[in-house]
Amino acid sequence: MRTLLTASPREAAKVIAAGGVVAFPTETVYGLGANVFNADAVARIFDAKQRPADNPLIAHVGTFEQINELASEIPSSAAKFIRAFFPGPLTIVLRRSDRVPLIATAGLDTIGVRMPRHPIARDFLKECGSPVVAPSANISGKPSPTTWEAVYEDLNGRIDCILQGDATEIGLESTVVDCTTPVPAVLRSGAVSLQELQSVVPGTEFSEIAPDGTPRSPGMKHRHYSPKAKVVIVDSPPIGTSESSAYIGIGDTGEFSHAISCADVDEYARQIFEFFRECDRRGTGTIYCQAVPEVGIGAAVMDRIRRAAAG
Numbered sequence: 001m002r003t004l005l006t007a008s009p010r011e012a013a014k015v016i017a018a019g020g021v022v023a024f025p026t027e028t029v030y031g032l033g034a035n036v037f038n039a040d041a042v043a044r045i046f047d048a049k050q051r052p053a054d055n056p057l058i059a060h061v062g063t064f065e066q067i068n069e070l071a072s073e074i075p076s077s078a079a080k081f082i083r084a085f086f087p088g089p090l091t092i093v094l095r096r097s098d099r100v101p102l103i104a105t106a107g108l109d110t111i112g113v114r115m116p117r118h119p120i121a122r123d124f125l126k127e128c129g130s131p132v133v134a135p136s137a138n139i140s141g142k143p144s145p146t147t148w149e150a151v152y153e154d155l156n157g158r159i160d161c162i163l164q165g166d167a168t169e170i171g172l173e174s175t176v177v178d179c180t181t182p183v184p185a186v187l188r189s190g191a192v193s194l195q196e197l198q199s200v201v202p203g204t205e206f207s208e209i210a211p212d213g214t215p216r217s218p219g220m221k222h223r224h225y226s227p228k229a230k231v232v233i234v235d236s237p238p239i240g241t242s243e244s245s246a247y248i249g250i251g252d253t254g255e256f257s258h259a260i261s262c263a264d265v266d267e268y269a270r271q272i273f274e275f276f277r278e279c280d281r282r283g284t285g286t287i288y289c290q291a292v293p294e295v296g297i298g299a300a301v302m303d304r305i306r307r308a309a310a311g
Protein backbone atom coordinates (compact mmCIF):
# COMPACT_ATOMS: atom_id res chain seq x y z
CA MET A 1 0.00 0.00 0.00
CA ARG A 2 1.25 3.49 -0.83
CA THR A 3 0.94 5.92 2.06
CA LEU A 4 -0.14 9.39 0.94
CA LEU A 5 1.70 12.26 2.67
CA THR A 6 -0.28 15.49 2.76
CA ALA A 7 -0.54 18.74 4.71
CA SER A 8 -4.16 19.22 3.62
CA PRO A 9 -6.87 18.36 6.20
CA ARG A 10 -9.41 18.26 3.36
CA GLU A 11 -7.43 15.72 1.34
CA ALA A 12 -6.92 13.57 4.47
CA ALA A 13 -10.65 13.75 5.29
CA LYS A 14 -11.46 12.40 1.80
CA VAL A 15 -9.39 9.31 2.64
CA ILE A 16 -11.49 8.83 5.81
CA ALA A 17 -14.72 9.21 3.81
CA ALA A 18 -13.48 6.50 1.42
CA GLY A 19 -13.05 4.07 4.36
CA GLY A 20 -9.30 4.61 4.79
CA VAL A 21 -7.08 5.04 7.84
CA VAL A 22 -5.25 8.34 8.36
CA ALA A 23 -2.61 9.43 10.87
CA PHE A 24 -3.12 13.02 12.08
CA PRO A 25 -1.52 15.40 14.59
CA THR A 26 -3.15 16.36 17.89
CA GLU A 27 -1.75 18.46 20.75
CA THR A 28 -0.86 15.26 22.68
CA VAL A 29 0.53 12.72 20.17
CA TYR A 30 -0.28 11.68 16.58
CA GLY A 31 -3.39 9.49 16.26
CA LEU A 32 -4.34 6.85 13.67
CA GLY A 33 -7.94 7.53 12.67
CA ALA A 34 -10.93 5.93 10.95
CA ASN A 35 -14.64 6.77 10.76
CA VAL A 36 -16.11 5.39 14.02
CA PHE A 37 -19.25 4.15 12.21
CA ASN A 38 -17.31 2.15 9.56
CA ALA A 39 -16.44 -1.16 11.29
CA ASP A 40 -14.23 -2.36 8.40
CA ALA A 41 -12.14 0.82 8.52
CA VAL A 42 -11.87 0.54 12.31
CA ALA A 43 -10.65 -3.06 11.93
CA ARG A 44 -7.85 -1.80 9.70
CA ILE A 45 -6.52 0.37 12.57
CA PHE A 46 -6.07 -2.75 14.73
CA ASP A 47 -4.31 -4.52 11.79
CA ALA A 48 -1.97 -1.64 10.94
CA LYS A 49 -0.88 -1.13 14.57
CA GLN A 50 -0.90 -4.82 15.50
CA ARG A 51 -3.07 -3.73 18.40
CA PRO A 52 -4.63 -6.33 20.70
CA ALA A 53 -8.38 -6.56 19.94
CA ASP A 54 -9.28 -6.12 23.62
CA ASN A 55 -7.92 -2.56 23.74
CA PRO A 56 -10.68 0.05 23.09
CA LEU A 57 -10.20 3.19 20.97
CA ILE A 58 -10.85 6.85 21.79
CA ALA A 59 -13.40 8.66 19.59
CA HIS A 60 -12.35 12.18 18.54
CA VAL A 61 -15.03 14.79 17.91
CA GLY A 62 -14.94 18.13 16.12
CA THR A 63 -18.23 19.43 17.55
CA PHE A 64 -20.11 19.15 20.85
CA GLU A 65 -23.14 17.67 19.01
CA GLN A 66 -21.06 14.67 17.95
CA ILE A 67 -20.71 13.64 21.62
CA ASN A 68 -24.44 12.77 21.54
CA GLU A 69 -23.89 10.46 18.54
CA LEU A 70 -21.42 8.44 20.62
CA ALA A 71 -22.80 8.47 24.17
CA SER A 72 -26.17 7.29 25.48
CA GLU A 73 -26.05 9.68 28.44
CA ILE A 74 -23.90 12.52 29.77
CA PRO A 75 -23.66 12.50 33.58
CA SER A 76 -23.25 15.84 35.35
CA SER A 77 -19.56 15.15 36.14
CA ALA A 78 -18.91 14.66 32.40
CA ALA A 79 -20.81 17.82 31.51
CA LYS A 80 -18.58 19.77 33.92
CA PHE A 81 -15.37 18.29 32.51
CA ILE A 82 -16.54 18.98 28.95
CA ARG A 83 -17.26 22.60 29.80
CA ALA A 84 -13.92 23.07 31.55
CA PHE A 85 -11.51 21.09 29.36
CA PHE A 86 -12.93 20.55 25.84
CA PRO A 87 -11.28 21.11 23.43
CA GLY A 88 -8.08 19.82 25.07
CA PRO A 89 -5.99 16.87 26.24
CA LEU A 90 -8.76 15.09 28.20
CA THR A 91 -10.67 11.89 27.32
CA ILE A 92 -13.92 11.16 29.16
CA VAL A 93 -15.35 7.64 29.32
CA LEU A 94 -19.15 7.55 28.84
CA ARG A 95 -21.84 4.92 28.24
CA ARG A 96 -21.78 4.01 24.55
CA SER A 97 -24.69 4.61 22.18
CA ASP A 98 -25.97 1.60 20.21
CA ARG A 99 -24.77 3.18 16.97
CA VAL A 100 -21.09 2.68 17.87
CA PRO A 101 -19.74 -0.61 16.46
CA LEU A 102 -18.44 -3.00 19.13
CA ILE A 103 -15.04 -3.30 17.47
CA ALA A 104 -14.33 0.37 18.29
CA THR A 105 -14.82 -0.15 22.02
CA ALA A 106 -13.36 -3.68 22.15
CA GLY A 107 -16.78 -4.96 23.19
CA LEU A 108 -17.19 -2.57 26.15
CA ASP A 109 -20.47 -0.74 26.76
CA THR A 110 -18.50 2.48 27.30
CA ILE A 111 -16.60 4.78 24.94
CA GLY A 112 -13.77 7.27 25.45
CA VAL A 113 -14.50 10.68 23.89
CA ARG A 114 -12.06 13.51 23.29
CA MET A 115 -12.15 16.85 21.45
CA PRO A 116 -8.57 17.80 20.45
CA ARG A 117 -7.64 21.48 20.42
CA HIS A 118 -4.89 21.23 17.77
CA PRO A 119 -5.89 23.49 14.82
CA ILE A 120 -5.04 20.89 12.15
CA ALA A 121 -6.92 18.16 14.05
CA ARG A 122 -9.92 20.46 14.37
CA ASP A 123 -9.96 21.29 10.64
CA PHE A 124 -9.55 17.61 9.79
CA LEU A 125 -12.38 16.49 12.11
CA LYS A 126 -14.71 19.20 10.77
CA GLU A 127 -13.99 18.04 7.22
CA CYS A 128 -14.59 14.40 8.21
CA GLY A 129 -18.05 15.28 9.48
CA SER A 130 -18.25 12.21 11.72
CA PRO A 131 -16.33 11.24 14.86
CA VAL A 132 -12.98 9.58 14.20
CA VAL A 133 -11.69 6.78 16.45
CA ALA A 134 -7.93 6.97 16.89
CA PRO A 135 -5.35 5.28 19.06
CA SER A 136 -1.81 6.66 19.07
CA ALA A 137 -0.24 6.15 15.60
CA ASN A 138 2.56 3.77 16.62
CA ILE A 139 3.09 0.02 16.34
CA SER A 140 1.60 -1.36 19.57
CA GLY A 141 4.06 -1.33 22.47
CA LYS A 142 6.36 1.35 20.99
CA PRO A 143 6.49 4.95 22.28
CA SER A 144 3.67 7.12 20.93
CA PRO A 145 4.72 9.29 17.93
CA THR A 146 5.17 13.01 18.47
CA THR A 147 6.27 13.78 14.87
CA TRP A 148 4.89 12.69 11.51
CA GLU A 149 8.31 11.20 10.74
CA ALA A 150 7.93 8.84 13.73
CA VAL A 151 4.53 7.77 12.33
CA TYR A 152 6.20 7.17 8.95
CA GLU A 153 8.93 5.10 10.61
CA ASP A 154 6.33 2.74 12.16
CA LEU A 155 3.48 2.72 9.65
CA ASN A 156 4.62 3.70 6.13
CA GLY A 157 3.08 1.21 3.70
CA ARG A 158 0.57 -0.01 6.34
CA ILE A 159 -1.83 2.99 6.34
CA ASP A 160 -3.50 5.12 3.65
CA CYS A 161 -2.38 8.60 4.62
CA ILE A 162 -0.33 10.75 7.01
CA LEU A 163 -1.64 14.28 7.62
CA GLN A 164 1.57 16.18 8.30
CA GLY A 165 1.94 18.74 11.06
CA ASP A 166 4.64 19.94 13.42
CA ALA A 167 5.98 18.08 16.44
CA THR A 168 3.22 17.83 19.05
CA GLU A 169 3.01 20.43 21.78
CA ILE A 170 2.37 18.23 24.86
CA GLY A 171 4.11 14.99 23.87
CA LEU A 172 2.21 12.60 26.19
CA GLU A 173 -1.24 11.08 25.69
CA SER A 174 -4.46 12.59 27.08
CA THR A 175 -5.69 12.12 30.63
CA VAL A 176 -8.47 9.48 30.67
CA VAL A 177 -11.27 9.95 33.24
CA ASP A 178 -14.14 7.50 33.70
CA CYS A 179 -17.42 9.36 34.25
CA THR A 180 -19.67 6.27 34.34
CA THR A 181 -19.05 5.68 38.06
CA PRO A 182 -20.60 7.82 40.85
CA VAL A 183 -17.14 9.21 41.61
CA PRO A 184 -15.13 10.05 38.45
CA ALA A 185 -11.91 8.02 38.25
CA VAL A 186 -8.70 8.86 36.44
CA LEU A 187 -7.62 5.76 34.49
CA ARG A 188 -4.54 7.28 32.84
CA SER A 189 -2.63 10.40 33.86
CA GLY A 190 -1.89 13.09 31.27
CA ALA A 191 -1.62 16.82 30.75
CA VAL A 192 -4.82 17.59 32.67
CA SER A 193 -3.77 16.84 36.26
CA LEU A 194 -5.81 15.17 39.00
CA GLN A 195 -5.71 18.48 40.89
CA GLU A 196 -7.24 20.34 37.92
CA LEU A 197 -10.00 17.72 37.58
CA GLN A 198 -10.72 17.93 41.32
CA SER A 199 -11.08 21.70 41.06
CA VAL A 200 -14.02 21.07 38.67
CA VAL A 201 -15.46 17.89 40.25
CA PRO A 202 -14.30 17.60 43.89
CA GLY A 203 -13.70 13.99 44.94
CA THR A 204 -12.42 12.83 41.54
CA GLU A 205 -9.97 10.05 42.37
CA PHE A 206 -6.97 8.40 40.80
CA SER A 207 -8.08 4.80 40.28
CA GLU A 208 -6.13 2.98 37.63
CA ILE A 209 -6.83 -0.41 39.20
CA ALA A 210 -10.29 -1.98 39.68
CA PRO A 211 -11.23 -3.71 42.97
CA ASP A 212 -10.45 -7.10 41.33
CA GLY A 213 -6.86 -5.95 40.73
CA THR A 214 -7.04 -5.49 36.93
CA PRO A 215 -6.40 -2.14 35.20
CA ARG A 216 -9.69 -0.31 34.56
CA SER A 217 -8.32 0.96 31.27
CA PRO A 218 -7.66 -2.17 29.19
CA GLY A 219 -4.68 -0.56 27.43
CA MET A 220 -2.80 -0.14 30.67
CA LYS A 221 -2.26 -3.88 31.05
CA HIS A 222 -0.40 -4.11 27.75
CA ARG A 223 3.30 -3.50 27.29
CA HIS A 224 3.63 0.18 26.55
CA TYR A 225 5.87 3.11 25.74
CA SER A 226 8.95 0.91 25.61
CA PRO A 227 12.17 1.64 23.78
CA LYS A 228 14.45 -1.33 23.00
CA ALA A 229 17.00 0.13 25.42
CA LYS A 230 16.89 -0.59 29.14
CA VAL A 231 15.31 2.34 31.03
CA VAL A 232 16.62 3.24 34.48
CA ILE A 233 15.10 5.95 36.70
CA VAL A 234 17.64 8.07 38.63
CA ASP A 235 17.62 11.21 40.81
CA SER A 236 20.60 12.84 39.05
CA PRO A 237 23.00 11.99 36.18
CA PRO A 238 25.07 8.94 37.24
CA ILE A 239 28.86 9.06 36.87
CA GLY A 240 31.17 6.56 35.17
CA THR A 241 28.71 5.64 32.42
CA SER A 242 29.46 3.90 29.12
CA GLU A 243 29.43 5.20 25.54
CA SER A 244 26.18 3.41 24.78
CA SER A 245 24.12 5.10 27.48
CA ALA A 246 22.02 8.25 27.33
CA TYR A 247 20.34 10.63 29.76
CA ILE A 248 17.28 12.88 29.89
CA GLY A 249 16.42 15.19 32.76
CA ILE A 250 15.96 18.77 33.88
CA GLY A 251 19.12 20.90 33.91
CA ASP A 252 22.58 19.31 34.39
CA THR A 253 23.31 16.24 32.23
CA GLY A 254 26.65 15.26 33.81
CA GLU A 255 29.17 13.57 31.51
CA PHE A 256 26.74 12.03 28.98
CA SER A 257 27.55 12.68 25.33
CA HIS A 258 23.99 11.80 24.25
CA ALA A 259 21.64 13.68 26.55
CA ILE A 260 18.77 16.11 26.64
CA SER A 261 18.74 18.90 29.19
CA CYS A 262 15.12 20.04 29.56
CA ALA A 263 14.30 23.52 30.81
CA ASP A 264 11.28 22.29 32.79
CA VAL A 265 8.85 19.37 33.18
CA ASP A 266 6.71 20.50 30.20
CA GLU A 267 9.73 20.21 27.94
CA TYR A 268 10.56 16.82 29.50
CA ALA A 269 7.04 15.59 28.60
CA ARG A 270 7.39 16.97 25.07
CA GLN A 271 10.77 15.31 24.45
CA ILE A 272 10.63 11.94 26.22
CA PHE A 273 9.01 9.73 23.55
CA GLU A 274 11.10 11.12 20.68
CA PHE A 275 14.22 10.71 22.84
CA PHE A 276 13.32 7.01 23.35
CA ARG A 277 12.94 6.60 19.58
CA GLU A 278 16.20 8.43 18.85
CA CYS A 279 18.04 6.21 21.34
CA ASP A 280 16.69 3.12 19.56
CA ARG A 281 17.87 4.48 16.19
CA ARG A 282 21.37 4.88 17.68
CA GLY A 283 21.36 1.48 19.37
CA THR A 284 21.64 2.97 22.87
CA GLY A 285 21.92 0.27 25.56
CA THR A 286 20.68 2.11 28.65
CA ILE A 287 18.60 5.28 28.98
CA TYR A 288 18.76 7.07 32.34
CA CYS A 289 15.64 9.15 33.05
CA GLN A 290 15.60 11.65 35.89
CA ALA A 291 12.69 11.31 38.35
CA VAL A 292 10.51 14.45 38.71
CA PRO A 293 7.96 15.47 41.37
CA GLU A 294 4.54 13.92 40.66
CA VAL A 295 2.58 17.13 40.40
CA GLY A 296 0.90 18.52 37.27
CA ILE A 297 2.19 16.79 34.16
CA GLY A 298 5.04 15.37 36.29
CA ALA A 299 2.64 12.57 37.35
CA ALA A 300 2.20 11.56 33.69
CA VAL A 301 5.95 11.76 32.98
CA MET A 302 6.64 9.44 35.94
CA ASP A 303 3.85 7.06 34.86
CA ARG A 304 5.33 6.73 31.36
CA ILE A 305 8.95 6.33 32.43
CA ARG A 306 7.97 3.74 35.07
CA ARG A 307 6.15 1.73 32.40
CA ALA A 308 9.14 2.05 30.08
CA ALA A 309 11.46 0.89 32.90
CA ALA A 310 9.18 -2.11 33.56
CA GLY A 311 8.94 -3.01 29.84
Ligand code: TXA
Pocket residue numbers: 026028029030031032055056057058091093105108110111112114134135136137172173174175176187188216217218219220
Ligand atom coordinates in the same frame (compact mmCIF):
# COMPACT_ATOMS: atom_id res chain seq x y z
O1 TXA B 1 -3.88 11.69 23.58
C1 TXA B 1 -4.46 10.65 23.29
O2 TXA B 1 -5.32 10.14 24.02
C2 TXA B 1 -4.09 9.99 21.95
C3 TXA B 1 -4.52 10.94 20.83
C4 TXA B 1 -4.34 10.32 19.47
O3 TXA B 1 -5.83 11.35 21.04
N1 TXA B 1 -4.71 8.71 21.85
C5 TXA B 1 -4.30 7.64 22.57
O4 TXA B 1 -4.98 6.46 22.29
O5 TXA B 1 -3.41 7.68 23.38
P1 TXA B 1 -4.50 5.03 22.78
O6 TXA B 1 -5.44 4.08 22.12
O7 TXA B 1 -3.07 4.86 22.50
O8 TXA B 1 -4.80 5.00 24.30
C6 TXA B 1 -6.15 5.00 24.74
C7 TXA B 1 -6.24 4.54 26.18
C8 TXA B 1 -5.94 3.06 26.30
O9 TXA B 1 -5.24 2.83 27.50
C9 TXA B 1 -7.36 2.47 26.34
O10 TXA B 1 -7.40 1.22 26.99
C10 TXA B 1 -8.11 3.55 27.10
O11 TXA B 1 -7.57 4.76 26.64
N2 TXA B 1 -9.55 3.53 26.77
C11 TXA B 1 -10.14 3.79 25.59
N3 TXA B 1 -11.46 3.58 25.66
C12 TXA B 1 -11.73 3.20 26.93
C13 TXA B 1 -12.92 2.83 27.63
N4 TXA B 1 -14.10 2.81 27.04
N5 TXA B 1 -12.79 2.47 28.94
C14 TXA B 1 -11.59 2.49 29.56
N6 TXA B 1 -10.42 2.83 28.94
C15 TXA B 1 -10.50 3.16 27.65
Ligand code: MG
Pocket residue numbers: 135136144
Ligand atom coordinates in the same frame (compact mmCIF):
# COMPACT_ATOMS: atom_id res chain seq x y z
MG1 MG C 1 -1.21 4.15 22.51
